[in-house]
Every structure is written in structure tokens, then in C-alpha cells.
Amino acid sequence: MHWRQPEIKRTKTVCTYCGVGCSFEMWTRDRHILKVQPVIDAPANGISTCIKGKFAWDFVNDPKRLTTPLIRDNGRFREASWDEALDLVAHRLLQIRDSHGPDAIGFIGSSKASNEEAYLTQKIARAIIGTNSVDNSSRYCQNPATKGLFRTVGYGGDAGTIEDMEKADLIVMVGSNLSENHPVIASKLKAQKKHRGQKWVVFDPRKHEMAERADIHLRPNASTDMVWASALSRYMFEHGYADQQFLDARVNQIDEYKRSLEPFTMDFAAEITGISKEKLIEAAELIGQAKSVCLLWAMGITQHSHGSDTSTSLSNLLLVTGNYGRPGTGGYPMRGHNNVQGASDFGCLKNMYPGYEKVTEEKNRDKWAKAWGVPKEKLSLKKGNDNFTMVKGADEGSVKAMFIIGEETAFSDADSTSVHSGFESLDFMVVQDIFMSRTAEFADVVLPASPSVEKDGTFTNTERRIQRFYQVLPPLGDSRPDWQILTDLAKRMGYDWGYTHPSQIMDEAASIATMFQGVSYERLEGWQSLFWPMQSDGSTTPLLYTERFHTDDGKAVLFPLEWKEPAEAADSEYDIMLDNGRMLEQFQSTNQTGRGPRIWSQAPNWFVEVSPELAAERGIEDGTWVRVTSRRGSVEVRATVTDRVAGNTLFMPIHQGKPGLNLLTGEHHDPDVNTPAYKETAVKLEVLPEK
Ligand code: SF4
Numbered sequence: 001m002h003w004r005q006p007e008i009k010r011t012k013t014v015c016t017y018c019g020v021g022c023s024f025e026m027w028t029r030d031r032h033i034l035k036v037q038p039v040i041d042a043p044a045n046g047i048s049t050c051i052k053g054k055f056a057w058d059f060v061n062d063p064k065r066l067t068t069p070l071i072r073d074n075g076r077f078r079e080a081s082w083d084e085a086l087d088l089v090a091h092r093l094l095q096i097r098d099s100h101g102p103d104a105i106g107f108i109g110s111s112k113a114s115n116e117e118a119y120l121t122q123k124i125a126r127a128i129i130g131t132n133s134v135d136n137s138s139r140y141c142q143n144p145a146t147k148g149l150f151r152t153v154g155y156g157g158d159a160g161t162i163e164d165m166e167k168a169d170l171i172v173m174v175g176s177n178l179s180e181n182h183p184v185i186a187s188k189l190k191a192q193k194k195h196r197g198q199k200w201v202v203f204d205p206r207k208h209e210m211a212e213r214a215d216i217h218l219r220p221n222a223s224t225d226m227v228w229a230s231a232l233s234r235y236m237f238e239h240g241y242a243d244q245q246f247l248d249a250r251v252n253q254i255d256e257y258k259r260s261l262e263p264f265t266m267d268f269a270a271e272i273t274g275i276s277k278e279k280l281i282e283a284a285e286l287i288g289q290a291k292s293v294c295l296l297w298a299m300g301i302t303q304h305s306h307g308s309d310t311s312t313s314l315s316n317l318l319l320v321t322g323n324y325g326r327p328g329t330g331g332y333p334m335r336g337h338n339n340v341q342g343a344s345d346f347g348c349l350k351n352m353y354p355g356y357e358k359v360t361e362e363k364n365r366d367k368w369a370k371a372w373g374v375p376k377e378k379l380s381l382k383k384g385n386d387n388f389t390m391v392k393g394a395d396e397g398s399v400k401a402m403f404i405i406g407e408e409t410a411f412s413d414a415d416s417t418s419v420h421s422g423f424e425s426l427d428f429m430v431v432q433d434i435f436m437s438r439t440a441e442f443a444d445v446v447l448p449a450s451p452s453v454e455k456d457g458t459f460t461n462t463e464r465r466i467q468r469f470y471q472v473l474p475p476l477g478d479s480r481p482d483w484q485i486l487t488d489l490a491k492r493m494g495y496d497w498g499y500t501h502p503s504q505i506m507d508e509a510a511s512i513a514t515m516f517q518g519v520s521y522e523r524l525e526g527w528q529s530l531f532w533p534m535q536s537d538g539s540t541t542p543l544l545y546t547e548r549f550h551t552d553d554g555k556a557v558l559f560p561l562e563w564k565e566p567a568e569a570a571d572s573e574y575d576i577m578l579d580n581g582r583m584l585e586q587f588q589s590t591n592q593t594g595r596g597p598r599i600w601s602q603a604p605n606w607f608v609e610v611s612p613e614l615a616a617e618r619g620i621e622d623g624t625w626v627r628v629t630s631r632r633g634s635v636e637v638r639a640t641v642t643d644r645v646a647g648n649t650l651f652m653p654i655h656q657g658k659p660g661l662n663l664l665t666g667e668h669h670d671p672d673v674n675t676p677a678y679k680e681t682a683v684k685l686e687v688l689p690e691k
Helices: 051-055 082-100 115-129 143-152 162-167 183-196 209-213 225-238 244-250 254-260 266-273 277-289 307-320 340-345 362-372 387-396 416-425 482-492 502-512 612-618
Strands: 009-014 023-029 032-037 070-073 076-079 105-108 170-174 199-203 216-218 293-297 330-333 401-405 428-433 445-448 457-460 465-469 529-531 576-581 607-610 625-629 634-641 649-653 681-687
Touching: 009 465, 032 051, 070 082, 082 105, 082 401, 082 428, 082 445, 082 482, 105 115, 105 387, 115 340, 115 362, 115 457, 115 482, 115 502, 143 307, 143 330, 162 183, 162 293, 170 277, 183 199, 183 209, 199 209, 199 277, 216 277, 225 266, 225 277, 225 307, 244 307, 266 277, 293 307, 307 330, 340 457, 362 502, 387 416, 457 502, 607 612, 607 625, 612 634, 612 681
Parallel strands: 105 401, 170 199, 170 293, 199 216, 293 330, 401 428, 428 445, 576 649, 607 634
Antiparallel strands: 009 023, 023 032, 070 076, 070 445, 457 465, 465 529, 576 681, 607 649, 625 634, 625 681
């Protein structure tokens, strides 16, 4: 309660718009959200928030919120009771499992829902259906980064904290538009640059705000980052910047890795990346001379056909220069969704139980079966389908049912036309969401869920920091928190889990998964937070790898790589590469930021950025209508002429459009993790008459 206006309630919550994990107090009177008030105790952000955290909450009371279950009848949705809807879902899922086998069903968990809800999503998939086919939206973004970190240092998370990024002498930002995607971290780093002279090197084809402010901005050709990273590693060995003491003591496979660097001369790197040798050497010297380096990367790296290899090459470079395990060092894959880290940590992955315990190992299978009270034969030792293979399997007939929670797959997955065809082929589809999304339009049953402000739970931010959020408002209408829906569904399938509060779910996860041992709501009370992995003495781990890497012998691995061409490149017909990404003012499909004028009005229009040189060549001005066509489809959009892009590269935001960007993107993907190569889209550009 507020002391002057006792009818005002103040409740701590955590933002649901990006991986920074800003927490703040939300001031409400009845159902009215009056304001968001940051407080100094907030561990990730202090008194800062960005425009979305401050103003993008109109969606909570939007009249279009789903408030009652819907069942498709003769091609149209009709309202249904919870009993009818959940009985139908339980019956159809069990029927499909019994007729076609457990892997005929796929689950996509939400990277916006809580850790506890991610845990229950995978528990239904594994312990009730018997499949490991469960995934989350990290498949679309940072799975390649996780793969690169697993290969080299062992944990699929940021090596340190936001404070470590602030402490670093030098920040290397690669394919990461921090000022729009992680604005509060961007502000903290800007302060370090201004007041302490922190240096920045930015590798990005696009001249975004951080690139403009950088000490060095380099614009590599699309999909070539692995080449400059490997060339810089070679340069470090040749010019005395390799940290030999660190390598000898803490790293394996040095000679084999050094041999793999043979082809990566600066001349070769200059030829492939399009960056001059002099500029590459300038960047190498800055990195080599810095006392502490944090390397941040995001979807500009991962959404390529070899994003795992590029992520690996970045981690290799940090190892060569000894930039792990000390304050102000390490690799930082910047997490996009607020809980994309947590959704993976808590087991919404085709190959891992919660806490990254492999499903293929019998000892893990036996442990989880015992803890869940199911026969061990019930839990599959086989990796399941991921988002990509689920949808493909649907199209090909091997996957018969999907259960999608809070993900806008029909809009956000690459190659929308194929995704829609997959959904249309399913025998049964359930969508659990807060709005009638484009994905929900394909469903047989739609279950109305509650957003974070209508429930209790925890999220894990990009730093691996677990934070508590509290219920601000009661669920709207007949909507329910996801954890309650899943608990009720499990009961109708014969498994009475008996959870009455999310704290019990966390207690269960923490009692089984070693990584979360000792995590409890008591220890997360108020503004407190914990960093996984938790130690056996109950301590928490803000900075990883101070003594050991997370490998069998505690040593990191320098992972040899070869240069591979991208899956799709420009040719004489599709002569331009299309880049894409987020904007500060919007979030993903705009299902949340598109509601209410306060945030939507800041950036309501879709556009394509065209470089001044390409605009001059094609007769394009600001506002000209253009048609952008790829090998899959075509969209019409207005042009913005700007030097943020250069040469034959376009940029388009991912948010708006009906249909959107993903009508253009293709099904090619990283073979290591099946992440779509969104950023490898060749297009052609035509000028249209004024509409
Ligand atoms: Fe929310 Fe991210 Fe903005 Fe913080 S920086 S307020 S977490 S969108």
C-alpha cells in the first residue's frame, strides 16, 4: 500500500520484455496499472528501465484478452467451460499417444512464462506422454550460442554478470544491437564508456547506436564472422597476445586448434569478410592489449546456417586471450525473451532434463523417473523433436499433435508458408495464450492463460539470475496461470501432482536438478536473487569458471573449426541480402506492444532500410513503396533511406507486417541445432508506383 493513498497497491514484478530482467514496483488501483516505479534495490537494473518496461502494459487489460476456453466446432470457435476444454485436450493427447506413439506429440513451452511453468511443460511431455519432444523459442535465437559454449567451456549461459560487463576494459559486441534489444545494459555500458573510458569494438553489418559510439566499428559481409574471429585467434598466437600461462593450466586441445587456424590468415579474413586487413589488425591489437574483455553476441551471429560454429569461434578467441574466469571477462550470449534462459534451464529442450542433465544418459533417466514416481521405462532415452522438426514432422505426417504455450510460431518461425502447412496437417493442436494469436487461429482448442502480472513465479535473466515476481492483479475473466492449467490437465490424464502454489514446483525442481540445489522462494523473497549453478554449500555463482570449466576434467576446450559457406547467398537474380532484427519500441509479433496507444504509437509502421548508394542506384527515396521478394515469397513495404545499412544489404524489423518478414525467410538452418538461418535471406528489390 502507498502511505498517502492507501488504495494504491505496490507490488514487485519483473519485466517480460527482454533478458535484462529489470525488476520494479507496479502501482495499481483495482485493475488500473498506474505506473511502474523502479527502485534502487532492483539487482539487475537499479533505478533504470526502458520504454517497454515503463509503458508497455496496456495489453494486460486489453478487451481482446482471451478470457474463456475456446473449442473449434465445424470450423468455428465456440466458448467452452474449462472442464470441457481440458477433458477434450487430455482425451485427444492420450488417444494420439496410444495410437501413434509418444513422439507423435510435440510441446513448445513459453520463453515468457515462468521457470515453474517451463518445468511443468517438460514434465507433462516426459512423465505423462513419454516424449522428449519439448522445446522453446531459444531454438529460434540462442541455441547456437549454447552449443558453442557447451563445446568450449561447458555451461550454456553468460560467463558473468552485468556488473562484469561494466568492469571490463573492453567490450566486443558482435551481431548484438544492445541499445534496442537490451537497453538498460546499453545505458550502463555507455556510462562506463563516458566516465571510465571503457573501449568498444563492434562487429556488425548495421551501424546501430552502439556501433556509432564504438571505438572501432567493422562491417563484415553476411555470415563471415567465424573467419575474422579465427583470424584474430591466429594473430594472438603469432603476436604474443595468447595467454600461455592460462592456456597451459586450464585449456585442452591447444595444438590441434592451432593447426586448424592455418588457413585463417589476415589476408584470407580480409577477402572473405570484406573488412580491410589494417582494420582487423587494429581490432586485434585492442583485444590483445586489453586487461579484461567481455564478448557479447546475439542473433546477428546465431541466426545463420553455421551459428554454432561462429559462437564456438568467439568463445575460442576468449580462451586464447585468457578472458574467462576473472571479473570483467567472458562470453555473453545476450538472451532475448525475459525467460528464454529459464525455459531452457528448466528443461524445455529436446535433449535435456532441467539443469541440463542429458536425457540420453540412463543415470539421469533413472533419477528423474524415481523423483517423479513413474516407471523408468516411461522416460525416453531418445532425443525428441525440436520446434523445427516438430513442424516438419507435422507436414510429413509423423507428428500428429502439438501443444504450444505462449509462442507465436505461425508468425515468428522462418518460412511461414511451410509452418502454416505443417499446422494445417495436424490432427490436433492446442494453443495456450493470452490473445487469439496467429498461431491460435490454427488450433482446435485455445486455453486462456494469464500474463506474469496475474500470477506468482520466477524468471531467469541473461545473467543466470533467478528472480521472484509477485501477483499484481487477479487473472482476468476466466483466464488462469499456465502452471494451474498444466496441473489441472495432468490430473485429467491420471497424474495428481497436487501443486497449489508455484513455490512447490520450484522446491521439487531444486530437489532433483543439481544446478538448482538450494533455490527456494524463501531465498528469493523480495529483491533477493540467486545465480545458477548453485553450489552444495548453498552459495550462488555470479562469475563462472573461476577455478574450473564445466567439463569432465575442469579444463576448457579449444574447438577446431573449418570455414563453411552460408546456405543462401546473393546471386544475379536475388542480388541483395536481407538483415532483420528488433526495435526498441516493439516486442516480437506485437501481440503485447500492439495493444494501447502508449507504446504502439512510438513505432507503428513497418519499413525496410535501404542504403543511400542502393537507393540512388534504384531511384528510391524515403517513403517509396518497394516490393521485397525472396525465393519463398514477397512483401510490400515503405523504404527508409539510411546509412545504418551499407551497399546491397537491407534491414527489416521483425515485428510488423501481415504477413511478416518470415514469408521471405527460408527453411535452411544450422545443422548442429536446427536454428533457422533468418539472417541468410537473399532478396530482390522492385520500386512500386505510389499507393
Ligand atoms: Fe524490460 Fe529489458 Fe527494458 Fe529492462 S531493458 S525494462 S527488462 S525491456
